[in-house]
Amino acid sequence: MDGALIELDGVEKVFDVRRRTGFLRRERRRVRAVDGISFTVARGEMVGYIGPNGAGKSTTIKMLTGILTPSGGRLRVAGIDPSRDRIRLAHRIGVVFGQRTTLWWDLPLIDSYRLAHRMYRIPDARYRENLDRCVELLELGALLDVPVRQLSLGQRMRGDIAAALLHDPEVLYLDEPTIGLDVVSRTRVRGFLRELNAERGTTVLLTTHDLQDIEQLCSRVMVIDHGRLMYDGPPAGLHEAGESERVLVVDLEREFPPVEVAAPARVVRVAGPRQWLAFPASQSAAPLVARIAAAYPLVDLSVREPDIEAVIARMYAGQSPGGAGVVPGARGSQAAVGE
Numbered sequence: 532m533d534g535a536l537i538e539l540d541g542v543e544k545v546f547d548v549r550r551r552t553g554f555l556r557r558e559r560r561r562v563r564a565v566d567g568i569s570f571t572v573a574r575g576e577m578v579g580y581i582g583p584n585g586a587g588k589s590t591t592i593k594m595l596t597g598i599l600t601p602s603g604g605r606l607r608v609a610g611i612d613p614s615r616d617r618i619r620l621a622h623r624i625g626v627v628f629g630q631r632t633t634l635w636w637d638l639p640l641i642d643s644y645r646l647a648h649r650m651y652r653i654p655d656a657r658y659r660e661n662l663d664r665c666v667e668l669l670e671l672g673a674l675l676d677v678p679v680r681q682l683s684l685g686q687r688m689r690g691d692i693a694a695a696l697l698h699d700p701e702v703l704y705l706d707e708p709t710i711g712l713d714v715v716s717r718t719r720v721r722g723f724l725r726e727l728n729a730e731r732g733t734t735v736l737l738t739t740h741d742l743q744d745i746e747q748l749c750s751r752v753m754v755i756d757h758g759r760l761m762y763d764g765p766p767a768g769l770h771e772a773g774e775s776e777r778v779l780v781v782d783l784e785r786e787f788p789p790v791e792v793a794a795p796a797r798v799v800r801v802a803g804p805r806q807w808l809a810f811p812a813s814q815s816a817a818p819l820v821a822r823i824a825a826a827y828p829l830v831d832l833s834v835r836e837p838d839i840e841a842v843i844a845r846m847y848a849g850q851s852p853g854g855a856g857v858v859p860g861a862r863g864s865q866a867a868v869g870e
């Protein structure tokens with residue numbers, strides 16, 4: 532890592548929204564989608580950017596690509612002001628929006644790549660090399676001649692990731708890259724991103740609703756809510772800051788009273804032979820499982836991860852000023868202000 536590649540200093544984005552409130556009446560509201568965010572991302576970092584629906588994630592990414600102009604603050608990507616120099620920046624960044632495709636719907640996959648080759652004026656040898664590598668690692672070989680509209684969601688997503696990387700971007704923004712993917716596709720996409728980051732040192736900023744994406748890929752995560760940065764630190768600290776819990780579900784041979792386990796683990800639900808035990812997400816499930824298996828006839832078990840909304844809700848509840856990674860003054864922000 533040599534210096535900051537992404538720099539935000541007090542960045543804001545305010546939208547003016549007109550809403551019909553009656554037959555002839557309209558109300559103007561100002562929505563503060565991003566409310567004074569500051570952070571830097573160093574070259575080679577792989578950072579998660581998470582938050583509940585409407586938190587301001589996509590708005591931040593759109594400002595980082597130059598699609599939206601900030602209402603205030605200072606923003607630089609690779610030393611470039613994105614909204615002023617969008618074309619020059621486009622050669623340095625790659626963008627994947629999980630819910631939309633940049634590929635040509637009716638054309639075979641390879642045609643979108645040929646187009647990128649020309650559009651970005653990628654040297655022939657470099658294009659060939661990058662394409663071969665993406666085709667191999669993302670297993671796209673059999674799909675190159677298939678029209679994009681015939682691809683499954685997972686295949687299309689892999690196709691989109693390759694398209695974003697052909698011009699060797701230094702930064703890759705990924706907006707929900709694993710949304711709607713099955714387990715196999717998700718694992719493949721995560722494996723590829725890990726390799727890309729390790730081998731090429733590509734800086735990755737990833738928004739997702741899947742906490743496992745963050746835990747498996749990122750050494751740093753930022754949480755945004757109501758347009759403000761709530762947390763910036765390691766993923767493990769996220770659980771500590773929010774004291775979130777995982778749930779161990781055990782199936783016993785028959786009905787039992789609530790199983791006896793040591794605090795802070797506790798039984799939160801019993802239904803016939805099945806019992807649900809909550810325990811801190813920062814702790815391993817292994818000792819708990821061992822204890823139950825030693826004392827009860829255990830038939831089956833599974834562990835449920837907390838979702839992002841639950842982690843953030845607990846973070847609000849348990850937020851202590853100056854706690855590890857919790858951004859001071861983050862609480863009490865307002866998403867919208869009236870005029």
Ligand SMILES: Nc1ncnc2c1ncn2[C@@H]1O[C@H](COP(=O)(O)OP(=O)(O)OP(=O)(O)O)[C@@H](O)[C@H]1O
Nearest residue numbers: 546548562564582583584585586587588589590591
């Ligand atoms: N073009 C726009 N005009 C008006 N309001 C907008 C616009 N884009 C976003 N917003 C509002 O700004 C806020 C932040 O939206 P944003 O899409 O950045 O959230 P998000 O964190 O990406 O949410 P999600 O996880 O649902 O994609 C929301 O209140 C949203 O309604």
